Amino acid sequence: MPCEHYKDALTEAAATGVGPQGALRAHLTACDSCRAAFEQEQSLFTAIDSGLHAAANAEVPPSLLPRVRAGLDEVAVAPPPRWLQPLVFASAGVALAFVVFLIARPYHATPENVVRQGPVFAPTAITPGTNANPGKIPAAAAETASTGANPSHTARNSTFFHPVASSNPQVLVPADEHEALARFVATLSQRSDVATAFLAQTPERKDALVSPDLLQIADIEIKPLEGGEAEASHSVGEKR
Amino acid sequence: MQELVLIQPGSAARSEWVREAAQADARREFEERLRECGPLAYRVARGVLRNAADAEDVAQEALLRAYRGFDRLRDRSRFRAWLVRIAFRLALDRLRSAKRREQRDTLWSQPAHLPPPATAEDIAVSNQFQGHLERVLDELPEKLRLVLLLSAMEGYTIDEIAEMVGVPTGTVKSRIFIARKKLAEKLRCHANTIKMP
Ligand SMILES: [Zn+2]
Numbered sequence: 001m002p003c004e005h006y007k008d009a010l011t012e013a014a015a016t017g018v019g020p021q022g023a024l025r026a027h028l029t030a031c032d033s034c035r036a037a038f039e040q041e042q043s044l045f046t047a048i049d050s051g052l053h054a055a056a057n058a059e060v061p062p063s064l065l066p067r068v069r070a071g072l073d074e075v076a077v078a079p080p081p082r083w084l085q086p087l088v089f090a091s092a093g094v095a096l097a098f099v100v101f102l103i104a105r106p107y108h109a110t111p112e113n114v115v116r117q118g119p120v121f122a123p124t125a126i127t128p129g130t131n132a133n134p135g136k137i138p139a140a141a142a143e144t145a146s147t148g149a150n151p152s153h154t155a156r157n158s159t160f161f162h163p164v165a166s167s168n169p170q171v172l173v174p175a176d177e178h179e180a181l182a183r184f185v186a187t188l189s190q191r192s193d194v195a196t197a198f199l200a201q202t203p204e205r206k207d208a209l210v211s212p213d214l215l216q217i218a219d220i221e222i223k224p225l226e227g228g229e230a231e232a233s234h235s236v237g238e239k240r
Numbered sequence: 241m242q243e244l245v246l247i248q249p250g251s252a253a254r255s256e257w258v259r260e261a262a263q264a265d266a267r268r269e270f271e272e273r274l275r276e277c278g279p280l281a282y283r284v285a286r287g288v289l290r291n292a293a294d295a296e297d298v299a300q301e302a303l304l305r306a307y308r309g310f311d312r313l314r315d316r317s318r319f320r321a322w323l324v325r326i327a328f329r330l331a332l333d334r335l336r337s338a339k340r341r342e343q344r345d346t347l348w349s350q351p352a353h354l355p356p357p358a359t360a361e362d363i364a365v366s367n368q369f370q371g372h373l374e375r376v377l378d379e380l381p382e383k384l385r386l387v388l389l390l391s392a393m394e395g396y397t398i399d400e401i402a403e404m405v406g407v408p409t410g411t412v413k414s415r416i417f418i419a420r421k422k423l424a425e426k427l428r429c430h431a432n433t434i435k436m437p
Contacts, residue, residue, distance in 0.1 A: 015421050041424070048423050049392070051373040056392035058286040060279040064296055068274060068303045072267065075307050175243040183261070 014041035281327040287389040288331035302327040384419040
């Protein structure tokens, strides 16, 4: 068979680095000129590979990393996509508000509690829009009712940052845990897995957190006033 | 009794110190990526530009861009892939600039990292071949050039290259094969006229 026939096979064999096989191998053992051409091709690919290695593995100048570090100080990391941020904050806020609601529920200022319990000693988060009966007891009235018996109570034990008009939910936390909570919320914005896990666990924790027997107040005993007038005590108060 | 505060977690998270804490976290994480991938960015740029100073500029620019978009690129493999592509793209842009080309041409005869050959004749021959090889590399289609460059770098498997370039491993293999054959075709005449190293 003419040598020309093996030309491509010869180049392929040199390019792949696999030794000549079958008919080519047989031809190379018999034909000196093709064997010489094959060796030439092998040297060419060896030279190409070593040239590429030299071109691709240049020594990195030691000044590179310090230069980049110096440049970092002038660069701010772009915030995550705008649509993501409100979503994460909203989920985190809703979850936290729900947990706090569960904890604070026995003391929540409903009209019934205001009448029956009198002064409320437990903290109550008053969030505009969360009142169950906004028409009957406005938030401001509820605040007055719950603190009326002990006006200094709230001032002494709570620091109220008056809510600015905002869509962010509010939560009550101990003062020394304020920072920790903010840090946690910041983590949620970067770690969607944490946020998901947090939200997923909330329903399971519901039973553990609800403690309906914490505060037990005996029913107010209503007795008719002496003199036979069967009036409720609260309407007496109104007359005075 | 314990003091309680009413806060808005959302607005607290946006406060200055939280932003600073997040920035510090990002910086720390980025430092790891910088040590790991900085040399890669430089070598990709250097492979295209063949000029240490230009390659350093390009690598720096690519790394700073990566830092700006670091929130999207925190994943390790995503970061590396993005960095390789942006370094390659920036290097190509710079290569196309005629002004830089002139500068580079004067440095061409000094390849950076060849093992010292034995004789003066060998040095001349190997430098000449290296110069031709690198010139011919420039003529390869971009997608072949990047894959060939990465395959010649130490420390990266075919799978990693596939991940960086964003193509299947089979495509990487065939691109390497085609690129080497193209180089051989272009260098064959040259190899016949000069002695190869
Ligand atoms: Zn023959």
